Amino acid sequence: MLKLEGINKIFNEATPDEKIALDNINLHLAPGDFVTIIGSNGAGKSTMMNMISGALTPDFGAVTIEGNEVTKLPEYKRSQYIGRVFQDPMAGTAPSMTIEENLAIAYSRNTKRGLRKGVGRGRRDFFKTSLEKLGLGLENRFNAKVGMLSGGERQALSLLMATFTKPSILLLDEHTAALDPSRAELITRLTKQLVEEGNLTTLMVTHNMQQAIDLGNRLIMMDKGQIILSIDDAKKPTLTIPDLMSEFEKIRGEKMNSDRALLGS
Numbered sequence: 154m155l156k157l158e159g160i161n162k163i164f165n166e167a168t169p170d171e172k173i174a175l176d177n178i179n180l181h182l183a184p185g186d187f188v189t190i191i192g193s194n195g196a197g198k199s200t201m202m203n204m205i206s207g208a209l210t211p212d213f214g215a216v217t218i219e220g221n222e223v224t225k226l227p228e229y230k231r232s233q234y235i236g237r238v239f240q241d242p243m244a245g246t247a248p249s250m251t252i253e254e255n256l257a258i259a260y261s262r263n264t265k266r267g268l269r270k271g272v273g274r275g276r277r278d279f280f281k282t283s284l285e286k287l288g289l290g291l292e293n294r295f296n297a298k299v300g301m302l303s304g305g306e307r308q309a310l311s312l313l314m315a316t317f318t319k320p321s322i323l324l325l326d327e328h329t330a331a332l333d334p335s336r337a338e339l340i341t342r343l344t345k346q347l348v349e350e351g352n353l354t355t356l357m358v359t360h361n362m363q364q365a366i367d368l369g370n371r372l373i374m375m376d377k378g379q380i381i382l383s384i385d386d387a388k389k390p391t392l393t394i395p396d397l398m399s400e401f402e403k404i405r406g407e408k409m410n411s412d413r414a415l416l417g418s
């Protein structure tokens with residue numbers, strides 16, 4: 154479903170600010186894989202997500218989605234494959250437009266997936282059923298401006314917009330980190346539900362190690378631009394935070410700086 158092969162990215166090459174952000178990243182996801190990604194600040198997690206979405210192009214290496222090489226395909230042309238939710242609840246939706254208008258935009262972006270359910274009433278019913286799944290009563294607020302919604306409601310809507318057309322790849326970039334604990338819990342629960350219902354191939358970056366353990370069937374740890382640990386579905390169910398910390402220590406020969414991770418921020 155997704156293949157990253159030999160991906161390298163250097164920012165500000167040959168200058169005093171040179172930074173190797175990704176160093177020979179290789180990652181294969183089978184359809185329906187849900188991979189959580191942890192790693193220290195600056196490990197390269199967002200850069201890797203940007204390589205998949207097309208926001209960035211690698212210096213070397215190839216990105217393949219559903220068997221199509223998309224390495225050089227710009228972000229707007231890749232959007233038919235990708236659903237993405239960012240940390241900032243304000244990032245995924247247009248505040249001055251209504252809930253229905255926001256859904257219509259997300260819907261029309263994905264016509265190539267053959268999911269068009271017609272226009273007018275059929276499409277409205279589809280929106281309504283989709284909103285009902287969130288359990289927030291948004292299906293009764295079709296004409297509310299999205300800017301009037303709370304951060305949690307808005308992030309739930311972003312999540313719905315990123316998933317309801319069944320993207321080939323769903324990218325979640327610390328999408329619960331900016332929410333208070335109860336809202337974060339709601340979005341985590343909805344994530345699980347929507348990913349499972351759609352059997353979506355998903356990558357989720359989180360600083361919350363417990364969340365990374367609880368969600369998904371695989372986990373990877375990044376550090377200094379590399380994937381240093383990959384936990385597969387056989388091992389993940391019994392994984393613990395101390396396991397992750399001791400694995401890091403074994404690989405890197407130093408203790409993991411885990412404050413932010415343990416706090417789950």
Ligand SMILES: Nc1ncnc2c1ncn2[C@@H]1O[C@H](COP(=O)(O)OP(=O)(O)OP(=O)(O)O)[C@@H](O)[C@H]1O
Pocket residue numbers: 164165172173174192193194195196197198199200201
């Ligand atoms: N546009 C850019 N120009 C220069 N350097 C960059 C750029 N984007 C990222 N970097 C650098 O590349 C490295 C990897 O950054 P990235 O944002 O991918 O890390 P991250 O793992 O997502 O970190 P965090 O958890 O702090 O968000 C960092 O050292 C960062 O400063």
